[in-house]
Amino acid sequence: xxxxxxxxxxxxxxxxxxxxxxxxxxxxxxxxxxxxxxxxxxxxxxxxxxxxxxxxxxxxxxxxxxxxxxxxxxxxxxxxxxxxxxxxxxxxxxxxxxxxxxxxxxxxxxxxxxxxxxxxxxxxxxxxxxxxxxxxxxxxxxxxxxxxxxxxxxxxxxxxxxxxxxxxxxxxxxxxxxxxxxxxxxxxxxxxxxxxxxxxxxxxxxx
Numbered sequence: 009x010x011x012x013x014x015x016x017x018x019x020x021x022x023x024x025x026x027x028x029x030x031x032x033x034x035x036x037x038x039x040x041x042x043x044x045x046x047x048x049x050x051x052x053x054x055x056x057x058x059x060x061x062x063x064x065x066x067x068x069x070x071x072x073x074x075x076x077x078x079x080x081x082x083x084x085x086x087x088x089x090x091x092x093x094x095x096x097x098x099x100x101x102x103x104x105x106x107x108x109x110x111x112x113x114x115x116x117x118x119x120x121x122x123x124x125x126x127x128x129x130x131x132x133x134x135x136x137x138x139x140x141x142x143x144x145x146x147x148x149x150x151x152x153x154x155x156x157x158x159x160x161x162x163x164x165x166x167x168x169x170x171x172x173x174x175x176x177x178x179x180x181x182x183x184x185x186x187x188x189x190x191x192x193x194x195x196x197x198x199x200x201x202x203x204x205x206x207x208x209x210x211x212x213x214x215x
Contacts, residue, residue, distance in 0.1 A: 012039040012081065019074045026064050033070055033077075040081045040119040042136055043184070044171055046128035051136065052076060080136030084119045087144050109147060109189040115173075123157070123184045124171050130183030132157045139184075146190040153195045155179040155186055163195065165203040 010018075018024055018032035034049065041048040050060055052073040058065045091113060116122045123143055125131045132139050139157050146156030154161040160181040167175045169185060176185045177199040188196065 010035070012036055015039070016074055016078060019070055022067070026067060026070075029067065029070055030063065030065060033074055036074070036077060040077065040084070042080060042084070042119060042122040042140060043131050044121050044124040044128070047125035047131050047183075048077075048136075050128050051131045055135070076136055080140055081119060083137045083140045083144075084122065087140070088117065088119075112187055112189050121171060123187065124169070124173075125183045126166055126169060126178045126185060127183055132182040132184060143187065143190070147187070151190060151192040151195075153192055155182060155184065156190050157184055158182040161195070161198075163191070163199040163202070165196075165199040167203070 015032045015036045019029050019036070021029070024032075033052075037045045037048055043051060052058075053060045055076055056065075056069040056073040058069050058073065095110070123139065134142075134157075143156050146152060155163065158179060158181045160179055162180045163177040163186060164180055165175065166178045166185075169175055169178075173185065176188060177191060177196060178185055191199075
């Protein structure tokens with residue numbers, strides 16, 4: 009199975025057909041897709057000016073989408089390397105108890121579903137690399153009260169997510185499923201409370 013770099017070379021190869029180059033870009037998302045495969049694809053298409061279902065996009069636009077993806081991947085791989093070094097030092101010092109952040113890292117290792125989006129068509133506006141920098145900064149700063157990407161505090165707990173995690177706090181502004189370890193207990197409780205209030209409102213509306 010080809011790795012990310014090999015697939016990126018296929019995207020850039022002018023001797024390949026445009027269909028193969030587009031397919032290679034889609035396969036890159038099987039190796040690295042911070043928002044999940046579909047949401048990351050929609051984001052890249054929007055940034056590069058490609059229609060998501062365009063089977064023969066402008067090659068320059070494909071390269072623009074790939075460049076943004078590679079930029080974000082570099083940010084994430086550097087963070088993973090620093091995280092691995094820290095864990096190695098902690099284990100050497102006898103600190104072996106895993107934390108909630110460690111559990112989250114095991115599910116996101118490699119860069120897939122780092123900050124999954126509840127809907128494939130609702131995602132943060134900034135570039136992928138900037139979004140990852142904000143999430144990394146939030147993880148290093150400790151739990152907070154708001155979305156680490158857009159700073160909005162209105163988070164709603166969703167129980168019907170179609171990916172891992174199957175439930176979690178969703179930002180009603182930028183659409184990401186906020187990593188639980190970056191939120192305080194109070195913020196998580198508020199998100200759950202809003203979810204139950206929404207269910208109650210819907211139930212009364214039906215009646």
